[in-house]
Amino acid sequence: MKKTSTMLKLAAATLAMGVMAGCASQASEEQSGQMSQAQQEANETRSMAREALTTAQQAQRTAQQALQLAQQNRQEMDRMFERSMRK
DSSP, rough: OHHHHHHHHHHHHHHHHHHHHHHHHHHHHHHHHHHHHHHHHHHHHHHHHHHHHHHHHHHHHHHHHHHHHHHHHHHHHHHHHHHHOOO
Protein backbone atom coordinates (compact mmCIF):
# COMPACT_ATOMS: atom_id res chain seq x y z
CA MET A 1 0.00 0.00 0.00
CA LYS A 2 2.81 2.36 0.87
CA LYS A 3 4.45 1.77 -2.53
CA THR A 4 1.18 2.50 -4.32
CA SER A 5 0.74 5.74 -2.38
CA THR A 6 4.29 6.76 -3.17
CA MET A 7 3.82 5.91 -6.84
CA LEU A 8 0.59 7.94 -6.98
CA LYS A 9 2.30 10.92 -5.35
CA LEU A 10 5.22 10.62 -7.77
CA ALA A 11 2.84 10.38 -10.73
CA ALA A 12 0.87 13.42 -9.50
CA ALA A 13 4.08 15.41 -9.04
CA THR A 14 5.28 14.42 -12.51
CA LEU A 15 1.93 15.38 -14.02
CA ALA A 16 1.97 18.73 -12.18
CA MET A 17 5.49 19.46 -13.42
CA GLY A 18 4.43 18.55 -16.97
CA VAL A 19 1.46 20.93 -16.77
CA MET A 20 3.65 23.72 -15.39
CA ALA A 21 6.21 23.14 -18.14
CA GLY A 22 3.43 23.29 -20.73
CA CYS A 23 2.13 26.57 -19.28
CA ALA A 24 5.63 28.01 -19.23
CA SER A 25 6.11 26.94 -22.83
CA GLN A 26 2.81 28.54 -23.86
CA ALA A 27 3.73 31.77 -22.01
CA SER A 28 7.10 31.73 -23.74
CA GLU A 29 5.41 31.32 -27.14
CA GLU A 30 3.08 34.24 -26.37
CA GLN A 31 6.03 36.41 -25.34
CA SER A 32 7.89 35.37 -28.46
CA GLY A 33 4.87 36.34 -30.57
CA GLN A 34 4.60 39.69 -28.83
CA MET A 35 8.31 40.31 -29.29
CA SER A 36 8.04 39.39 -32.96
CA GLN A 37 5.13 41.80 -33.41
CA ALA A 38 7.05 44.54 -31.57
CA GLN A 39 10.06 43.95 -33.83
CA GLN A 40 7.87 44.17 -36.92
CA GLU A 41 6.33 47.43 -35.68
CA ALA A 42 9.81 48.80 -34.94
CA ASN A 43 10.93 47.90 -38.47
CA GLU A 44 7.86 49.62 -39.95
CA THR A 45 8.55 52.71 -37.82
CA ARG A 46 12.18 52.74 -38.97
CA SER A 47 11.05 52.50 -42.59
CA MET A 48 8.62 55.39 -42.14
CA ALA A 49 11.35 57.47 -40.51
CA ARG A 50 13.69 56.82 -43.44
CA GLU A 51 10.97 57.90 -45.88
CA ALA A 52 10.34 61.05 -43.85
CA LEU A 53 14.06 61.83 -43.80
CA THR A 54 14.30 61.36 -47.57
CA THR A 55 11.31 63.65 -48.10
CA ALA A 56 12.77 66.28 -45.77
CA GLN A 57 16.13 66.15 -47.54
CA GLN A 58 14.42 66.60 -50.90
CA ALA A 59 12.43 69.54 -49.54
CA GLN A 60 15.67 71.08 -48.26
CA ARG A 61 17.30 70.73 -51.69
CA THR A 62 14.25 72.27 -53.37
CA ALA A 63 14.26 75.18 -50.92
CA GLN A 64 17.96 75.78 -51.53
CA GLN A 65 17.38 75.78 -55.30
CA ALA A 66 14.50 78.24 -54.91
CA LEU A 67 16.66 80.53 -52.78
CA GLN A 68 19.46 80.40 -55.34
CA LEU A 69 17.04 81.27 -58.16
CA ALA A 70 15.55 84.11 -56.12
CA GLN A 71 19.03 85.51 -55.49
CA GLN A 72 19.88 85.27 -59.20
CA ASN A 73 16.62 87.02 -60.11
CA ARG A 74 17.31 89.79 -57.62
CA GLN A 75 20.78 90.34 -59.04
CA GLU A 76 19.34 90.49 -62.56
CA MET A 77 16.67 92.96 -61.46
CA ASP A 78 19.30 95.11 -59.74
CA ARG A 79 21.35 95.18 -62.96
CA MET A 80 18.26 96.09 -65.00
CA PHE A 81 17.43 98.89 -62.57
CA GLU A 82 20.98 100.23 -62.71
CA ARG A 83 20.88 100.21 -66.52
CA SER A 84 17.59 102.06 -66.57
CA MET A 85 18.94 104.68 -64.13
CA ARG A 86 22.00 105.35 -66.32
CA LYS A 87 19.89 106.27 -69.32
